[in-house]
Amino acid sequence: MKKTSALLLVLNFTLVACSTTQNTAVSPSPSESAAAVKTVQNKTQKKPLVVTTVAPLTNIVSNIAGARAEVKGIIPEGTDSHTFEPRPSDADVLSKADLIILNGLHLETPTAKLAKASKSKEAKIYELGSHTISQDQWLFDFSFPKEKGDPNPHLWVNPKYAKVYARLAAQQLTALDPAGKDYYATNLKNYEKRLDDLDRVTREVVKSIPPQNRKLLTYHDSWAYWAREYGFEVIGAIQPSDFKEPSAQDVAKLIDQIRKTGVPAIFGSEVYPSKVEEQIAREAKVKTANTADDELPGQGSANAMENTNPEHTYIGMMANNLRIIASGLGGNPKLVDSLNTANVVGPTATAATTKTK
Numbered sequence: 498m499k500k501t502s503a504l505l506l507v508l509n510f511t512l513v514a515c516s517t518t519q520n521t522a523v524s525p526s527p528s529e530s531a532a533a534v535k536t537v538q539n540k541t542q543k544k545p546l547v548v549t550t551v552a553p554l555t556n557i558v559s560n561i562a563g564a565r566a567e568v569k570g571i572i573p574e575g576t577d578s579h580t581f582e583p584r585p586s587d588a589d590v591l592s593k594a595d596l597i598i599l600n601g602l603h604l605e606t607p608t609a610k611l612a613k614a615s616k617s618k619e620a621k622i623y624e625l626g627s628h629t630i631s632q633d634q635w636l637f638d639f640s641f642p643k644e645k646g647d648p649n650p651h652l653w654v655n656p657k658y659a660k661v662y663a664r665l666a667a668q669q670l671t672a673l674d675p676a677g678k679d680y681y682a683t684n685l686k687n688y689e690k691r692l693d694d695l696d697r698v699t700r701e702v703v704k705s706i707p708p709q710n711r712k713l714l715t716y717h718d719s720w721a722y723w724a725r726e727y728g729f730e731v732i733g734a735i736q737p738s739d740f741k742e743p744s745a746q747d748v749a750k751l752i753d754q755i756r757k758t759g760v761p762a763i764f765g766s767e768v769y770p771s772k773v774e775e776q777i778a779r780e781a782k783v784k785t786a787n788t789a790d791d792e793l794p795g796q797g798s799a800n801a802m803e804n805t806n807p808e809h810t811y812i813g814m815m816a817n818n819l820r821i822i823a824s825g826l827g828g829n830p831k832l833v834d835s836l837n838t839a840n841v842v843g844p845t846a847t848a849a850t851t852k853t854k
């Protein structure tokens with residue numbers, strides 16, 4: 498080992514010596530040396546680092562960033578994003594970021610605070626949520642009551658808003674890396690097509706569900722903006738606003754409500770496994786299954802460039818949700834099968850071309 502590095506050192510010296518000799522012998526023209534410097538710069542120039550938070554955001558942003566920017570999501574998948582406290586190592590990542598993309602709307606407050614404190618002077622913090630809807634479009638509900646002042650932050654669950662997120666990400670990436678303008682625009686166009694398909698299929702699935710069943714009672718209250726978009730009613734959420742388990746009184750009220758509304762199913766979440774939810778389903782005699790809002794299905798990486806599982810994507814998560822909702826509420830889950838859930842960049846983009854419609 499030592500011998501090799503010594504040898505390399507000698508070699509290095511020889512190379513430096515040679516190039517110095519060469520430079521003095523034939524000096525390159527100014528334009529030639531400028532070009533040479535530029536090539537070296539391009540080779541050594543690191544890709545911009547974009548830091549995101551939850552898995553769906555990481556997936557959406559990395560589909561636009563593709564190979565031109567490094568995307569790093571700091572909230573681990575399967576973690577409760579609402580109570581996530583960043584680790585010291587996250588401060589380090591945030592300090593190196595060129596752009597920090599958050600959901601905002603008070604979803605990741607501790608991370609937003611740490612981002613502000615740790616970021617470099619040049620790095621920009623950009624909140625997708627507040628640029629997607631205005632305050633008068635905010636929704637407050639069961640787990641996010643108006644008195645507390647925090648709106649429901651789950652905008653991305655609505656594919657229409659996910660499309661705005663993708664568009665905003667493309668704008669921010671282009672501002673950061675203007676030379677990549679066309680590249681980001683192409684990725685955006687391809688991804689928007691996928692999201693349009695998701696929207697279309699969602700409408701078909703909703704149509705297949707009997708109108709009286711178009712009601713959601715979920716454990717975690719993340720369907721507000723989806724429900725508004727697709728004509729569903731959110732009749733309640735089991736999780737109280739402090740993200741703890743509901744009281745016995747609340748449970749009794751929910752069971753009563755389910756019986757009255759006659760919904761055939763209620764929905765949990767894998768991030769919040771709840772015994773209470775099972776108890777409610779048992780006592781109200783309804784089915785229960787787990788939907789997800791920030792956990793992508795199966796194994797894989799939320800970062801499109803690292804991911805090899807075409808289901809482990811934002812669209813894959815929504816496809817799963819649609820199947821679960823359709824099955825529980827008397828709709829047709831088969832309608833979801835036509836969706837291409839793969840990323841538009843990275844390993845799954847090339848592997849899944851056969852399924853592209």
Ligand SMILES: [Zn+2]
Nearest residue numbers: 651717719790
């Ligand atoms: Zn959530």
